[in-house]
Amino acid sequence: MDKRTNLNLSGRKHARVIIVGAGPAGIGAAVALARKGVRPVVLIDRVSNVGGIPALCKKKPGAVPTFVSWLHGRALVGEQFVAGLEARLAKTDVEVWLDSLVVEIHAAERRLTVVSRAKGKMDLSADAVVLACGSRERSVAERGWLTGSRPARVFFTKHLFDFIDANDILPMSRAIIVGSDSLAYSAAAKLSVSGAGQSIMLDRRRRPECNVFQRLYFKFWSRPKWHGSIQEVQVKGLGVVEGVKISEKKVLTCDSIVVCGDLLPNTELALLGGLEVRLPSRLLEINSGNRLSSPGWFAAGNIRGGFHGAQWCYLNGRKVARSVLKHLA
């Protein structure tokens, strides 16, 4: 990890551009703006490293190349891809604020309230703000078709990275995976490689969401047992997960559930801060030129909705930077 990015935060009260979220999209926007001579650019992230979600995916022996991007015919694991981004970021004079949580935004004034260990609570305003807050996996309740009890060991895919990659702990040996997009398949692959054996995959769809080529790719590591067209999944177990009931007669046993994919953009800050967000989809209202409903606000990366890889997000960040430049001019 590049220690240079762990800057002590400046006492700045105003920046030319603030970018919320130092994932691929945020870094893409920051680098592009800094190269065009915009300064100061402040890049804020709530965790203690840059790179966002891909940074969680570590390069380890036997690791599944998930969150990969292809560079000159070589597959890069998340961590390696982020290292490349970090190198680009290090060459610019972007101010990186880590461990800093944006707790409130004020759309009309283009002002953010930031909380960090180093500075406490402070306000920061800017001429333009780029929201690159990414997305998260829909929770059990948000999916609506997962009901039942609330025992321990119902995880998100992200928790697999937190456990397996960051702490070398495999929290399960027989998992049920809910969802069937590429995140779900990569979770199955990750579990299989880590020694948790074959997983069971459930979805409401009849056929998996991943297309046949994606499935072929993941087949190299694992072939999860597929159960499609499921109306309702009832979680069983009081202490820990013991199984799921998928129909009147059928109960599948397992020791954990991984709730995968079905991403939801992190737009709550925007909604509470006065930017227009469509309900119930919770997608930002994005106008031409990547502009949000209030002047000077922009959105880049997965916060715009959908599921995109790190490379796409990085490029999207750069594209949004061009819209920001137009606004600043």
Added chain:
Amino acid sequence: MPMQGKILYDWPNAKIEESLILYALDQLGTEPYDVTIVGAGVVGCAIAYNLSQYQLRVLLVDKRYDVGEGTSKGNSAIIATGFDATPGSLESQLVTQASRKWPELAHKLKIPFEQSGALLLAIDDEQEGKLEKIHEEALANGVDDVRLVDAAEAKRLEPNASSKVRGGLLIPRESIADPFTTPVAYAEVAMANGVDILLGVHIVGLQKCKSTVKNLVTESGHRIATRLIVNAAGLGGRDLADLYHGAPFDINPRRGQFLIFDKSCHSIVRRILVPLPTAETKGVLVIPTIFGNLLAGPTAEDLPLGSPEATSTTAEGLRWMLSNASGLCPCLLKQPVIGTYAGERCNCKQGSYLIRYNDGYPGILTIAGIRSTGFTSSITLAEYVTEGLGEQCDLSLDRDPDAVDSRPDSCWPGWWRKPIDDAELVKKNPDYADMVCFCEQISRGEIIDALDSMLKPRTLDALKRRTRVGMGRCQGFECRIRVAKIVSEHCDIPLDNITQKGPGSELVAPAHEAIYG
């Protein structure tokens, strides 16, 4: 100051601090207890709180690994005025008295509390006709500040209520409070006054019932000597009563499912919206919570005693609730639901608020059928049974002049007192600015405060109820593992021994191996 009571966990192989583990009962002294309360829900804790004001040796035991983890944790969080109780019943009497005590009690015990008011809404002619009768009942219950409002005023009070509203009844003192802090607060004051607390202790036997000093036998073989026994075990009360051959009563869990809406919906409704009760059900309420979310619920489904489904949600139940709640407040249909839960009320066939002194044997008190209003009435119920124990069971009630009845200001939950807004405090302890839970904005400092608090919570759910960490919209997506690590580091518990609610709910499956060599 009296000697502070002890907290011990009967938790084999927990790898928690030695000083918190129960090895032998003489860790608590050899004198028999004057009163042992079985069940540390809101009622048991309130009784412990009330008895701690007297010169008595009191023990509070629960089979779970935190206080308030059964019926008390899944409710609608309403401090009722009792306007809709059956006039003249014990329930009505206790609830109406309690509702007047709550503002002061909440302040003393540092329980977040807000007098939000409630609005009973009639949405058709037939319902409108019933309003008058409910109004009269409320007056008969001693809730004298209710007022009938017409459609226009109802609409003005709650602009987002359904446009079909024909009229309503305004109940200004109906309030909301933090249901998680309440049992904790009672128990902490009780403990400060010398009450001992045993958690994870399941009572499976009773010896020497006829003598004045009885023995409660725990699952792990300890014998608790006590003069009086209070059965406040809620839904576990029937099994316990069987041990002492208490008079018959039938209880079963009545499931209530709830939907939790995101904090972004907070401004939609200001008061608790109550539908008119029908013959079958009290209906689905829309309730602002003290935390800033909105709740919709509950359902009322009777299940057999001991059913593992009692705290399970069902798709059908959730759908039914959403459609009912949107009848009161149509815009809820489009709002994000961030969580669901099912709570259980203790439904008693012989009528609610069943209280029997010297049940089976002298010196045993049975309390059963305390349903959803128990959260409100806990304090007056405790006073009522304390008095009863004095009269019926010869308990000598001498006030302890040194006893405290409140908690210090530092005990306000972190999410309520917001340490981040106190610049001086943050300077002293930067942990308060180190955010762990991003959705609820809970800092590492608040988590550590909770871990070090009097009852020494050691499970993730206990921590969640105290700090709200992981209760937000992402439901632990960002912070679950980080919180587990903080607990692991601060309390020196290996990460694979961290549990959600005690043994049998480990976050990591036991058969794991170290991976990648």
